[in-house]
Amino acid sequence: MDQAYLRAHPEHLPTFLTHQRIRETPVGGGNVSTASRLTLDDGSSLFAKTWPAGEPPEGFFEAEANGLRWLADAGAPIPELLVALPQMIALDWIDTAPATPRAAERLGRALAALHDTPAETFGAPWPGFIGPLPLDNTPHPGPWPAWFAEHRLLPYLKASVDNGALTPSDVDRVDRVVDKLAHTAGDEPPSRTHGDLWPGNILWAADDQPYLIDPAAQGAHRETDLANLHLFGGAPHLDHILSAYQEVHPLAMGWPARVPLHQLHLLLVHTAAFGAAYRTAVVTAATGALQAF
Structure with missing residues:
Protein backbone atom coordinates (compact mmCIF):
# COMPACT_ATOMS: atom_id res chain seq x y z
CA MET A 1 0.00 0.00 0.00
CA TRP A 93 3.29 12.19 9.66
CA ILE A 94 5.05 15.34 10.88
CA ASP A 95 8.76 15.23 11.73
CA THR A 96 9.14 17.37 14.83
CA ALA A 97 11.91 19.59 16.17
CA PRO A 98 12.31 21.92 19.14
CA ALA A 99 10.05 24.95 18.97
CA THR A 100 11.65 28.23 17.94
CA PRO A 101 10.53 31.84 18.47
CA ARG A 102 9.80 32.06 14.73
CA ALA A 103 7.53 29.02 14.89
CA ALA A 104 5.82 30.42 17.98
CA GLU A 105 5.07 33.67 16.19
CA ARG A 106 3.63 31.71 13.29
CA LEU A 107 1.38 29.88 15.71
CA GLY A 108 0.20 33.11 17.29
CA ARG A 109 -0.76 34.56 13.92
CA ALA A 110 -2.44 31.30 12.86
CA LEU A 111 -4.52 31.17 16.04
CA ALA A 112 -5.53 34.80 15.61
CA ALA A 113 -6.72 34.04 12.07
CA LEU A 114 -8.57 30.93 13.25
CA HIS A 115 -10.32 32.84 16.04
CA ASP A 116 -11.24 35.58 13.61
CA THR A 117 -13.36 32.97 11.79
CA PRO A 118 -16.84 33.09 13.30
CA ALA A 119 -18.74 30.03 14.44
CA GLU A 120 -22.50 30.07 13.91
CA THR A 121 -23.13 29.19 17.57
CA PHE A 122 -21.39 28.02 20.68
CA GLY A 123 -20.89 24.25 20.40
CA ALA A 124 -20.57 22.49 17.06
CA PRO A 125 -22.67 20.72 14.40
CA TRP A 126 -21.60 17.25 15.63
CA PRO A 127 -21.49 15.38 18.98
CA GLY A 128 -18.09 15.96 20.52
CA PHE A 129 -15.48 14.36 22.74
CA ILE A 130 -12.74 15.86 24.86
CA GLY A 131 -10.18 13.27 25.89
CA PRO A 132 -12.20 10.11 26.57
CA LEU A 133 -15.32 12.00 27.67
CA PRO A 134 -18.38 13.15 25.72
CA LEU A 135 -18.57 16.87 24.99
CA ASP A 136 -22.03 18.40 24.67
CA ASN A 137 -21.83 20.38 21.43
CA THR A 138 -25.55 21.16 21.21
CA PRO A 139 -25.64 24.46 19.30
CA HIS A 140 -26.28 27.31 21.75
CA PRO A 141 -26.86 30.99 20.92
CA GLY A 142 -25.15 32.25 24.07
CA PRO A 143 -24.33 34.46 25.81
CA TRP A 144 -20.99 32.86 26.56
CA PRO A 145 -21.09 32.89 30.40
CA ALA A 146 -24.34 30.89 30.58
CA TRP A 147 -23.19 28.40 27.94
CA PHE A 148 -19.78 27.95 29.55
CA ALA A 149 -21.31 27.28 32.98
CA GLU A 150 -24.02 24.91 31.76
CA HIS A 151 -22.17 22.97 29.06
CA ARG A 152 -18.49 23.22 29.98
CA LEU A 153 -18.28 23.38 33.78
CA LEU A 154 -21.26 21.67 35.41
CA PRO A 155 -21.12 18.31 33.53
CA TYR A 156 -17.47 17.75 34.45
CA LEU A 157 -17.97 19.04 37.98
CA LYS A 158 -20.66 16.39 38.47
CA ALA A 159 -18.45 13.66 37.01
CA SER A 160 -15.58 14.76 39.26
CA VAL A 161 -17.85 14.46 42.30
CA ASP A 162 -19.16 11.08 41.19
CA ASN A 163 -15.64 9.64 40.93
CA GLY A 164 -14.51 11.15 44.23
CA ALA A 165 -11.90 13.48 42.72
CA LEU A 166 -13.23 16.64 44.40
CA THR A 167 -14.24 17.35 47.99
CA PRO A 168 -17.43 19.17 49.06
CA SER A 169 -15.44 22.36 49.68
CA ASP A 170 -13.93 22.10 46.20
CA VAL A 171 -17.41 21.73 44.73
CA ASP A 172 -18.60 24.77 46.66
CA ARG A 173 -15.78 26.84 45.19
CA VAL A 174 -16.61 25.83 41.61
CA ASP A 175 -20.32 26.38 42.29
CA ARG A 176 -19.47 29.94 43.31
CA VAL A 177 -17.80 30.43 39.93
CA VAL A 178 -20.92 29.07 38.21
CA ASP A 179 -23.09 31.48 40.23
CA LYS A 180 -20.87 34.41 39.25
CA LEU A 181 -21.16 33.43 35.60
CA ALA A 182 -24.95 33.42 35.89
CA HIS A 183 -24.78 37.09 36.79
CA THR A 184 -22.13 38.07 34.23
CA ALA A 185 -22.86 39.75 30.93
CA GLY A 186 -21.03 38.43 27.90
CA ASP A 187 -20.89 39.85 24.40
CA GLU A 188 -17.98 37.82 22.99
CA PRO A 189 -19.28 36.06 19.86
CA PRO A 190 -18.38 32.40 19.27
CA SER A 191 -15.14 31.81 17.38
CA ARG A 192 -13.86 28.63 15.82
CA THR A 193 -11.55 27.20 18.45
CA HIS A 194 -9.37 24.13 18.89
CA GLY A 195 -11.07 23.42 22.20
CA ASP A 196 -8.31 21.34 23.84
CA LEU A 197 -5.25 23.48 23.22
CA TRP A 198 -2.92 22.41 25.99
CA PRO A 199 0.75 22.52 24.88
CA GLY A 200 0.88 18.80 24.07
CA ASN A 201 -1.57 19.30 21.23
CA ILE A 202 0.89 21.38 19.22
CA LEU A 203 3.41 19.76 16.88
CA TRP A 204 6.49 21.84 16.09
CA ALA A 205 7.81 20.79 12.70
CA ALA A 206 11.44 20.89 11.60
CA ASP A 207 10.67 23.68 9.10
CA ASP A 208 9.34 25.99 11.86
CA GLN A 209 5.74 25.23 10.94
CA PRO A 210 3.47 24.57 13.93
CA TYR A 211 0.53 22.15 13.60
CA LEU A 212 -2.57 21.67 15.73
CA ILE A 213 -3.63 18.12 16.59
CA ASP A 214 -6.24 16.29 18.72
CA PRO A 215 -8.91 19.00 18.69
CA ALA A 216 -12.17 19.14 20.55
CA ALA A 217 -13.18 21.76 17.99
CA GLN A 218 -16.13 23.98 18.86
CA GLY A 219 -17.54 27.43 18.69
CA ALA A 220 -16.32 29.01 21.93
CA HIS A 221 -14.64 32.02 23.52
CA ARG A 222 -11.24 32.55 21.93
CA GLU A 223 -9.62 33.29 25.27
CA THR A 224 -10.17 29.65 26.28
CA ASP A 225 -7.70 28.37 23.68
CA LEU A 226 -5.11 30.92 24.78
CA ALA A 227 -5.65 30.19 28.47
CA ASN A 228 -5.03 26.49 27.91
CA LEU A 229 -1.68 27.25 26.30
CA HIS A 230 -0.51 28.24 29.81
CA LEU A 231 -1.31 24.82 31.33
CA PHE A 232 1.07 22.02 32.30
CA GLY A 233 4.25 24.04 32.05
CA GLY A 234 3.08 26.30 29.24
CA ALA A 235 3.74 26.25 25.52
CA PRO A 236 7.33 27.01 24.52
CA HIS A 237 7.98 30.67 23.65
CA LEU A 238 4.49 31.54 24.91
CA ASP A 239 5.37 35.23 25.02
CA HIS A 240 6.08 35.12 21.26
CA ILE A 241 2.80 33.30 20.59
CA LEU A 242 0.78 35.88 22.50
CA SER A 243 2.60 38.92 21.11
CA ALA A 244 2.07 37.76 17.53
CA TYR A 245 -1.58 36.98 18.30
CA GLN A 246 -2.16 40.43 19.76
CA GLU A 247 -0.73 42.09 16.66
CA VAL A 248 -3.36 40.38 14.49
CA HIS A 249 -6.42 40.06 16.74
CA PRO A 250 -6.06 42.03 20.00
CA LEU A 251 -7.69 40.62 23.12
CA ALA A 252 -10.12 42.48 25.36
CA MET A 253 -8.69 44.45 28.25
CA GLY A 254 -8.01 42.41 31.38
CA TRP A 255 -7.75 39.05 29.65
CA PRO A 256 -4.80 37.76 31.76
CA ALA A 257 -6.97 37.89 34.90
CA ARG A 258 -9.52 35.65 33.16
CA VAL A 259 -7.01 32.89 32.34
CA PRO A 260 -7.94 30.74 35.40
CA LEU A 261 -11.64 30.99 34.56
CA HIS A 262 -11.08 29.69 31.06
CA GLN A 263 -8.73 26.93 32.27
CA LEU A 264 -11.33 25.60 34.69
CA HIS A 265 -13.16 23.63 32.00
CA LEU A 266 -10.17 21.61 30.84
CA LEU A 267 -8.98 21.03 34.40
CA LEU A 268 -12.42 19.71 35.40
CA VAL A 269 -12.23 17.40 32.39
CA HIS A 270 -9.00 16.07 33.87
CA THR A 271 -10.48 15.42 37.32
CA ALA A 272 -13.50 13.81 35.68
CA ALA A 273 -11.39 11.56 33.45
CA PHE A 274 -8.24 10.95 35.49
CA GLY A 275 -9.14 11.61 39.11
CA ALA A 276 -7.87 13.50 42.12
CA ALA A 277 -4.33 14.00 40.78
CA TYR A 278 -5.66 17.21 39.19
CA ARG A 279 -7.70 18.35 42.21
CA THR A 280 -5.21 21.03 43.32
CA ALA A 281 -5.13 22.52 39.82
CA VAL A 282 -8.94 22.76 39.79
CA VAL A 283 -9.00 24.47 43.19
CA THR A 284 -6.29 26.92 42.14
CA ALA A 285 -8.11 27.78 38.92
CA ALA A 286 -11.45 28.20 40.67
CA THR A 287 -9.84 30.52 43.25
CA GLY A 288 -8.26 32.59 40.49
CA ALA A 289 -11.53 32.66 38.56
CA LEU A 290 -13.41 34.11 41.54
CA GLN A 291 -10.83 36.89 41.79
CA ALA A 292 -11.43 37.77 38.13
CA PHE A 293 -15.08 38.76 38.56
Whole structure:
Protein backbone atom coordinates (compact mmCIF):
# COMPACT_ATOMS: atom_id res chain seq x y z
CA MET A 1 0.00 0.00 0.00
CA ASP A 2 1.33 3.42 -0.96
CA GLN A 3 -0.16 6.84 -0.24
CA ALA A 4 -1.87 7.10 -3.63
CA TYR A 5 -3.67 3.80 -3.04
CA LEU A 6 -4.55 4.85 0.50
CA ARG A 7 -6.11 8.09 -0.69
CA ALA A 8 -8.27 6.12 -3.12
CA HIS A 9 -9.14 3.35 -0.66
CA PRO A 10 -8.84 4.57 2.94
CA GLU A 11 -11.31 1.91 4.08
CA HIS A 12 -8.71 -0.80 3.34
CA LEU A 13 -6.20 0.43 5.94
CA PRO A 14 -7.58 -1.68 8.86
CA THR A 15 -7.35 -4.85 6.74
CA PHE A 16 -3.74 -4.15 5.80
CA LEU A 17 -2.91 -3.59 9.47
CA THR A 18 -4.69 -6.76 10.56
CA HIS A 19 -2.70 -8.83 8.06
CA GLN A 20 0.54 -7.00 8.93
CA ARG A 21 1.00 -5.67 5.42
CA ILE A 22 2.17 -2.29 6.79
CA ARG A 23 5.06 -1.63 9.14
CA GLU A 24 3.64 -0.33 12.40
CA THR A 25 5.74 1.29 15.12
CA PRO A 26 4.15 2.29 18.45
CA VAL A 27 4.59 5.93 19.47
CA GLY A 28 3.44 8.04 22.37
CA GLY A 29 -0.12 9.16 21.82
CA GLY A 30 -1.46 10.39 25.13
CA ASN A 31 -3.77 8.87 27.69
CA VAL A 32 -6.71 7.88 25.48
CA SER A 33 -5.90 6.36 22.08
CA THR A 34 -3.25 3.91 20.96
CA ALA A 35 -0.90 5.71 18.56
CA SER A 36 1.48 4.33 15.96
CA ARG A 37 3.61 5.34 13.02
CA LEU A 38 2.68 3.51 9.81
CA THR A 39 5.32 3.28 7.08
CA LEU A 40 3.88 2.72 3.59
CA ASP A 41 5.49 1.06 0.58
CA ASP A 42 6.45 4.41 -0.97
CA GLY A 43 8.39 5.37 2.18
CA SER A 44 5.83 7.88 3.43
CA SER A 45 4.53 7.71 6.97
CA LEU A 46 1.22 8.23 8.73
CA PHE A 47 0.29 8.94 12.31
CA ALA A 48 -2.56 6.57 13.20
CA LYS A 49 -4.77 6.35 16.28
CA THR A 50 -6.97 3.44 17.30
CA TRP A 51 -8.96 2.55 20.40
CA PRO A 52 -6.90 0.49 22.88
CA ALA A 53 -9.34 -2.43 23.19
CA GLY A 54 -12.64 -3.21 21.52
CA GLU A 55 -14.75 -0.60 19.78
CA PRO A 56 -14.35 3.11 20.52
CA PRO A 57 -17.30 5.09 21.85
CA GLU A 58 -19.76 5.79 19.06
CA GLY A 59 -18.69 8.86 17.10
CA PHE A 60 -15.30 9.18 18.83
CA PHE A 61 -13.05 9.30 15.77
CA GLU A 62 -15.75 10.93 13.65
CA ALA A 63 -15.78 13.86 16.09
CA GLU A 64 -12.03 14.32 15.77
CA ALA A 65 -12.18 14.09 11.97
CA ASN A 66 -15.03 16.62 11.82
CA GLY A 67 -13.06 18.97 14.03
CA LEU A 68 -9.90 18.67 11.95
CA ARG A 69 -11.81 19.43 8.76
CA TRP A 70 -13.66 22.35 10.37
CA LEU A 71 -10.44 23.92 11.58
CA ALA A 72 -8.67 23.29 8.28
CA ASP A 73 -11.56 24.99 6.44
CA ALA A 74 -10.76 28.09 8.49
CA GLY A 75 -7.10 27.93 7.44
CA ALA A 76 -5.71 26.46 10.67
CA PRO A 77 -2.43 24.52 10.35
CA ILE A 78 -3.60 20.91 10.54
CA PRO A 79 -1.74 17.78 9.37
CA GLU A 80 -3.49 16.35 6.33
CA LEU A 81 -6.28 13.96 7.30
CA LEU A 82 -5.84 10.83 5.17
CA VAL A 83 -8.08 8.24 6.84
CA ALA A 84 -11.19 8.84 8.94
CA LEU A 85 -13.04 5.65 9.85
CA PRO A 86 -15.25 4.75 12.83
CA GLN A 87 -12.47 2.61 14.31
CA MET A 88 -9.42 4.76 13.54
CA ILE A 89 -7.97 7.98 12.19
CA ALA A 90 -4.71 8.60 10.31
CA LEU A 91 -2.91 11.83 9.44
CA ASP A 92 0.19 12.79 7.54
CA TRP A 93 3.29 12.19 9.66
CA ILE A 94 5.05 15.34 10.88
CA ASP A 95 8.76 15.23 11.73
CA THR A 96 9.14 17.37 14.83
CA ALA A 97 11.91 19.59 16.17
CA PRO A 98 12.31 21.92 19.14
CA ALA A 99 10.05 24.95 18.97
CA THR A 100 11.65 28.23 17.94
CA PRO A 101 10.53 31.84 18.47
CA ARG A 102 9.80 32.06 14.73
CA ALA A 103 7.53 29.02 14.89
CA ALA A 104 5.82 30.42 17.98
CA GLU A 105 5.07 33.67 16.19
CA ARG A 106 3.63 31.71 13.29
CA LEU A 107 1.38 29.88 15.71
CA GLY A 108 0.20 33.11 17.29
CA ARG A 109 -0.76 34.56 13.92
CA ALA A 110 -2.44 31.30 12.86
CA LEU A 111 -4.52 31.17 16.04
CA ALA A 112 -5.53 34.80 15.61
CA ALA A 113 -6.72 34.04 12.07
CA LEU A 114 -8.57 30.93 13.25
CA HIS A 115 -10.32 32.84 16.04
CA ASP A 116 -11.24 35.58 13.61
CA THR A 117 -13.36 32.97 11.79
CA PRO A 118 -16.84 33.09 13.30
CA ALA A 119 -18.74 30.03 14.44
CA GLU A 120 -22.50 30.07 13.91
CA THR A 121 -23.13 29.19 17.57
CA PHE A 122 -21.39 28.02 20.68
CA GLY A 123 -20.89 24.25 20.40
CA ALA A 124 -20.57 22.49 17.06
CA PRO A 125 -22.67 20.72 14.40
CA TRP A 126 -21.60 17.25 15.63
CA PRO A 127 -21.49 15.38 18.98
CA GLY A 128 -18.09 15.96 20.52
CA PHE A 129 -15.48 14.36 22.74
CA ILE A 130 -12.74 15.86 24.86
CA GLY A 131 -10.18 13.27 25.89
CA PRO A 132 -12.20 10.11 26.57
CA LEU A 133 -15.32 12.00 27.67
CA PRO A 134 -18.38 13.15 25.72
CA LEU A 135 -18.57 16.87 24.99
CA ASP A 136 -22.03 18.40 24.67
CA ASN A 137 -21.83 20.38 21.43
CA THR A 138 -25.55 21.16 21.21
CA PRO A 139 -25.64 24.46 19.30
CA HIS A 140 -26.28 27.31 21.75
CA PRO A 141 -26.86 30.99 20.92
CA GLY A 142 -25.15 32.25 24.07
CA PRO A 143 -24.33 34.46 25.81
CA TRP A 144 -20.99 32.86 26.56
CA PRO A 145 -21.09 32.89 30.40
CA ALA A 146 -24.34 30.89 30.58
CA TRP A 147 -23.19 28.40 27.94
CA PHE A 148 -19.78 27.95 29.55
CA ALA A 149 -21.31 27.28 32.98
CA GLU A 150 -24.02 24.91 31.76
CA HIS A 151 -22.17 22.97 29.06
CA ARG A 152 -18.49 23.22 29.98
CA LEU A 153 -18.28 23.38 33.78
CA LEU A 154 -21.26 21.67 35.41
CA PRO A 155 -21.12 18.31 33.53
CA TYR A 156 -17.47 17.75 34.45
CA LEU A 157 -17.97 19.04 37.98
CA LYS A 158 -20.66 16.39 38.47
CA ALA A 159 -18.45 13.66 37.01
CA SER A 160 -15.58 14.76 39.26
CA VAL A 161 -17.85 14.46 42.30
CA ASP A 162 -19.16 11.08 41.19
CA ASN A 163 -15.64 9.64 40.93
CA GLY A 164 -14.51 11.15 44.23
CA ALA A 165 -11.90 13.48 42.72
CA LEU A 166 -13.23 16.64 44.40
CA THR A 167 -14.24 17.35 47.99
CA PRO A 168 -17.43 19.17 49.06
CA SER A 169 -15.44 22.36 49.68
CA ASP A 170 -13.93 22.10 46.20
CA VAL A 171 -17.41 21.73 44.73
CA ASP A 172 -18.60 24.77 46.66
CA ARG A 173 -15.78 26.84 45.19
CA VAL A 174 -16.61 25.83 41.61
CA ASP A 175 -20.32 26.38 42.29
CA ARG A 176 -19.47 29.94 43.31
CA VAL A 177 -17.80 30.43 39.93
CA VAL A 178 -20.92 29.07 38.21
CA ASP A 179 -23.09 31.48 40.23
CA LYS A 180 -20.87 34.41 39.25
CA LEU A 181 -21.16 33.43 35.60
CA ALA A 182 -24.95 33.42 35.89
CA HIS A 183 -24.78 37.09 36.79
CA THR A 184 -22.13 38.07 34.23
CA ALA A 185 -22.86 39.75 30.93
CA GLY A 186 -21.03 38.43 27.90
CA ASP A 187 -20.89 39.85 24.40
CA GLU A 188 -17.98 37.82 22.99
CA PRO A 189 -19.28 36.06 19.86
CA PRO A 190 -18.38 32.40 19.27
CA SER A 191 -15.14 31.81 17.38
CA ARG A 192 -13.86 28.63 15.82
CA THR A 193 -11.55 27.20 18.45
CA HIS A 194 -9.37 24.13 18.89
CA GLY A 195 -11.07 23.42 22.20
CA ASP A 196 -8.31 21.34 23.84
CA LEU A 197 -5.25 23.48 23.22
CA TRP A 198 -2.92 22.41 25.99
CA PRO A 199 0.75 22.52 24.88
CA GLY A 200 0.88 18.80 24.07
CA ASN A 201 -1.57 19.30 21.23
CA ILE A 202 0.89 21.38 19.22
CA LEU A 203 3.41 19.76 16.88
CA TRP A 204 6.49 21.84 16.09
CA ALA A 205 7.81 20.79 12.70
CA ALA A 206 11.44 20.89 11.60
CA ASP A 207 10.67 23.68 9.10
CA ASP A 208 9.34 25.99 11.86
CA GLN A 209 5.74 25.23 10.94
CA PRO A 210 3.47 24.57 13.93
CA TYR A 211 0.53 22.15 13.60
CA LEU A 212 -2.57 21.67 15.73
CA ILE A 213 -3.63 18.12 16.59
CA ASP A 214 -6.24 16.29 18.72
CA PRO A 215 -8.91 19.00 18.69
CA ALA A 216 -12.17 19.14 20.55
CA ALA A 217 -13.18 21.76 17.99
CA GLN A 218 -16.13 23.98 18.86
CA GLY A 219 -17.54 27.43 18.69
CA ALA A 220 -16.32 29.01 21.93
CA HIS A 221 -14.64 32.02 23.52
CA ARG A 222 -11.24 32.55 21.93
CA GLU A 223 -9.62 33.29 25.27
CA THR A 224 -10.17 29.65 26.28
CA ASP A 225 -7.70 28.37 23.68
CA LEU A 226 -5.11 30.92 24.78
CA ALA A 227 -5.65 30.19 28.47
CA ASN A 228 -5.03 26.49 27.91
CA LEU A 229 -1.68 27.25 26.30
CA HIS A 230 -0.51 28.24 29.81
CA LEU A 231 -1.31 24.82 31.33
CA PHE A 232 1.07 22.02 32.30
CA GLY A 233 4.25 24.04 32.05
CA GLY A 234 3.08 26.30 29.24
CA ALA A 235 3.74 26.25 25.52
CA PRO A 236 7.33 27.01 24.52
CA HIS A 237 7.98 30.67 23.65
CA LEU A 238 4.49 31.54 24.91
CA ASP A 239 5.37 35.23 25.02
CA HIS A 240 6.08 35.12 21.26
CA ILE A 241 2.80 33.30 20.59
CA LEU A 242 0.78 35.88 22.50
CA SER A 243 2.60 38.92 21.11
CA ALA A 244 2.07 37.76 17.53
CA TYR A 245 -1.58 36.98 18.30
CA GLN A 246 -2.16 40.43 19.76
CA GLU A 247 -0.73 42.09 16.66
CA VAL A 248 -3.36 40.38 14.49
CA HIS A 249 -6.42 40.06 16.74
CA PRO A 250 -6.06 42.03 20.00
CA LEU A 251 -7.69 40.62 23.12
CA ALA A 252 -10.12 42.48 25.36
CA MET A 253 -8.69 44.45 28.25
CA GLY A 254 -8.01 42.41 31.38
CA TRP A 255 -7.75 39.05 29.65
CA PRO A 256 -4.80 37.76 31.76
CA ALA A 257 -6.97 37.89 34.90
CA ARG A 258 -9.52 35.65 33.16
CA VAL A 259 -7.01 32.89 32.34
CA PRO A 260 -7.94 30.74 35.40
CA LEU A 261 -11.64 30.99 34.56
CA HIS A 262 -11.08 29.69 31.06
CA GLN A 263 -8.73 26.93 32.27
CA LEU A 264 -11.33 25.60 34.69
CA HIS A 265 -13.16 23.63 32.00
CA LEU A 266 -10.17 21.61 30.84
CA LEU A 267 -8.98 21.03 34.40
CA LEU A 268 -12.42 19.71 35.40
CA VAL A 269 -12.23 17.40 32.39
CA HIS A 270 -9.00 16.07 33.87
CA THR A 271 -10.48 15.42 37.32
CA ALA A 272 -13.50 13.81 35.68
CA ALA A 273 -11.39 11.56 33.45
CA PHE A 274 -8.24 10.95 35.49
CA GLY A 275 -9.14 11.61 39.11
CA ALA A 276 -7.87 13.50 42.12
CA ALA A 277 -4.33 14.00 40.78
CA TYR A 278 -5.66 17.21 39.19
CA ARG A 279 -7.70 18.35 42.21
CA THR A 280 -5.21 21.03 43.32
CA ALA A 281 -5.13 22.52 39.82
CA VAL A 282 -8.94 22.76 39.79
CA VAL A 283 -9.00 24.47 43.19
CA THR A 284 -6.29 26.92 42.14
CA ALA A 285 -8.11 27.78 38.92
CA ALA A 286 -11.45 28.20 40.67
CA THR A 287 -9.84 30.52 43.25
CA GLY A 288 -8.26 32.59 40.49
CA ALA A 289 -11.53 32.66 38.56
CA LEU A 290 -13.41 34.11 41.54
CA GLN A 291 -10.83 36.89 41.79
CA ALA A 292 -11.43 37.77 38.13
CA PHE A 293 -15.08 38.76 38.56
